Amino acid sequence: MTAPNVKTDHQPCPKPPRQWKFADILADPAIRARWEKVRQYFFLRESTYDMSRRCNIRCEGCYYFEGDKQHAEENRDPAAWRRLMQAEKARGVTFVVLAGAEPALVPELCQACYEELPLGTIATNGLIRIPDTTGYRIHISVWGNDATSKRIRGASNMLGRQLENYRNDPRAVFVYTFTPTNIDEAREVTDNLASQDAQVTFNMFSAPVGYDGPLRHTPASLQKVRETTIALLADYPEHVLFSNYNAVVHTHRLGLHDLFACPYPRRNSTRNVGLGRSFRQYRTDLDWDRDAACCVPDTDCDDCRHYAAGSAIVTSKLFRHATDPETFRAWLDYVDTYLAVWVTGYAKGPNLYTSVTEPPCCAP
Amino acid sequence: MPVETKEAEIILKVAEVLIEELKLEDVTPDTFQPDIDLVDEIGIDSMDLATVALVLQDHYGIRFDEDDYPTLTTVRKIAVYIAERLDS
Numbered sequence: 001m002t003a004p005n006v007k008t009d010h011q012p013c014p015k016p017p018r019q020w021k022f023a024d025i026l027a028d029p030a031i032r033a034r035w036e037k038v039r040q041y042f043f044l045r046e047s048t049y050d051m052s053r054r055c056n057i058r059c060e061g062c063y064y065f066e067g068d069k070q071h072a073e074e075n076r077d078p079a080a081w082r083r084l085m086q087a088e089k090a091r092g093v094t095f096v097v098l099a100g101a102e103p104a105l106v107p108e109l110c111q112a113c114y115e116e117l118p119l120g121t122i123a124t125n126g127l128i129r130i131p132d133t134t135g136y137r138i139h140i141s142v143w144g145n146d147a148t149s150k151r152i153r154g155a156s157n158m159l160g161r162q163l164e165n166y167r168n169d170p171r172a173v174f175v176y177t178f179t180p181t182n183i184d185e186a187r188e189v190t191d192n193l194a195s196q197d198a199q200v201t202f203n204m205f206s207a208p209v210g211y212d213g214p215l216r217h218t219p220a221s222l223q224k225v226r227e228t229t230i231a232l233l234a235d236y237p238e239h240v241l242f243s244n245y246n247a248v249v250h251t252h253r254l255g256l257h258d259l260f261a262c263p264y265p266r267r268n269s270t271r272n273v274g275l276g277r278s279f280r281q282y283r284t285d286l287d288w289d290r291d292a293a294c295c296v297p298d299t300d301c302d303d304c305r306h307y308a309a310g311s312a313i314v315t316s317k318l319f320r321h322a323t324d325p326e327t328f329r330a331w332l333d334y335v336d337t338y339l340a341v342w343v344t345g346y347a348k349g350p351n352l353y354t355s356v357t358e359p360p361c362c363a364p
Numbered sequence: 365m366p367v368e369t370k371e372a373e374i375i376l377k378v379a380e381v382l383i384e385e386l387k388l389e390d391v392t393p394d395t396f397q398p399d400i401d402l403v404d405e406i407g408i409d410s411m412d413l414a415t416v417a418l419v420l421q422d423h424y425g426i427r428f429d430e431d432d433y434p435t436l437t438t439v440r441k442i443a444v445y446i447a448e449r450l451d452s
Binding site: 275277 | 403407409410411412413414415417418419421422428430433434435437
């Protein structure tokens with residue numbers, strides 16, 4: 001298919017031709033219905049947790065093995081994790097993300113968390129199956145075809161093994177991380193996943209602090225990823241959880257922080273409301289550090305286009321996107337995608353906006 | 365209109381919007397405590413505040429600044445903010 005205009009060059013956002021009232025934007029029945037659908041999930045309050053400092057593979061550019069967090073002691077006592085989840089619930093957390101290094105190595109801790117706080121997602125490499133009793137959404141990381149995975153992650157037959165573990169598992173979403181070197185493999189991988197009726201979404205490699213290797217994106221690779229993801233979304237609409245607006249904001253020449261101002265505590269000193277108030281990123285020793293707290297710690301903020309970051313950053317910018325129907329449709333598509341990717345049982349609707357729109361009032 | 369009267373009317377309207385948009389129960393605009401902390405004591409978060417700000421923008425024909433609405437965490441603070449913009 002031919003992708004629509006997908007320029008990544010920054011262009012000043014033109015003012016909408018009229019000042020829209022929010023009520024007038026919501027007068028469109030499709031917009032109103034989607035708004036009412038997504039706003040039911042505004043109660044979600046996220047925090048993230050490193051479950052283990054061990055991993056069964058080692059991937060080039062892995063953010064977990066940057067910085068100090070990899071040296072924290074492991075707390076492997078399910079009762080301690082259960083108490084932490086109870087305390088988290090008491091301070092208003094409703095959604096947990098279990099990550100780093102490999103949560104599947106500590107299934108008993110994941111299960112303890114699930115029994116206390118049942119909304120959440122586990123980020124895993126998918127090579128060890130997480131028991132069905134842990135009902136979280138499961139994000140399985142894919143970094144290219146098997147040859148690329150072998151080279152970058154040191155694991156053989158990776159996609160086949162991941163599919164063997166999670167075929168027909170309603171918890172599973174495969175997360176394809178684009179690097180400059182695996183863009184051409186995305187169609188092959190997406191086709192493979194779609195043929196097995198698996199769901200896939202897209203992520204952007206976001207360089208850890210100090211990383212200057214070949215996986216860091218360039219303007220040319222951003223442009224190519226934008227074209228590729230929009231084409232894959234069009235060709236595999238039943239299996240690709242994404243929207244054109246996802247493609248735009250995650251491949252913009254500006255990173256997410258420069259586009260929208262990241263609300264995570266690491267970049268946001270506000271403590272009275274939102275993520276600046278409630279978000280914590282716990283290490284394996286159950287300690288946390290406000291100055292380091294974000295969903296992908298030790299990522300270079302200037303290069304952050306991570307899907308997990310965007311899920312919070314873009315979603316939180318409701319106010320900025322409620323300017324006109326077109327921009328608001330784009331935002332609704334993004335939020336609908338985010339919920340489908342992260343929340344078990346949430347069904348994504350058809351995208352409302354099928355053209356390509358630039359983020360509103362981009363930072364200079 | 366006296367300043368106090370205007371602020372009192374805005375307080376009632378803000379409370380009404382909060383109750384309607386956030387489906388708050390067991391409270392009416394008349395009984396809503398204008399100085400209660402919406403975040404600490406009612407559990408309202410930033411997305412809720414954004415929604416309320418958008419609805420109030422429509423009603424009063426003013427603009428909330430994106431950086432301002434997260435700081436407006438009581439009904440009275442919101443009402444004063446609106447009153448100041450209506451006067452300017």
